[in-house]
Amino acid sequence: MINLLVPGAGAGGGGGEGASGWRSAVERRRWLLAALAAHRAHVEAAPEGGLPELTNAGASRAHQRGRPPLRGLVQLQAWSGATVLDALEDLRLIEAAERATNKP
Numbered sequence: 001m002i003n004l005l006v007p008g009a010g011a012g013g014g015g016g017e018g019a020s021g022w023r024s025a026v027e028r029r030r031w032l033l034a035a036l037a038a039h040r041a042h043v044e045a046a047p048e049g050g051l052p053e054l055t056n057a058g059a060s061r062a063h064q065r066g067r068p069p070l071r072g073l074v075q076l077q078a079w080s081g082a083t084v085l086d087a088l089e090d091l092r093l094i095e096a097a098e099r100a101t102n103k104p
Contacts, residue, residue, distance in 0.1 A: 025095055032091055039084055051080035 022028040039051060052075050 025098060029091065029095075032087060036084060036087070043081075046075070048076040050076040050078075051084070053077045053080060 022031075042051060043049060
């Protein structure tokens with residue numbers, strides 16, 4: 001699970017300052033986009049235009065080695081794509097709340 005309020009929560013690593021634990025909103029945004037970079041590359045390259053089951057480590061390793069996907073695996077999983085969209089929406093809401101709080 002990605003926790004955008006605490007650096008590295010659920011993703012390893014982190015550190016930071018401020019109310020949310022991040023040194024800046026830019027740092028948080030860069031971290032999330034970097035964490036999602038492989039997902040974006042997969043969506044752009046996949047003929048289905050989506051993500052397979054995110055927790056299917058065996059299929060992921062096969063795909064990374066250039067082999068065809070394992071038989072019987074769902075290559076387009078709505079839940080996986082929805083999870084990425086949820087993280088991006090969380091980021092948008094957090095940034096909107098911070099902008100509202102920081103208004104003069």
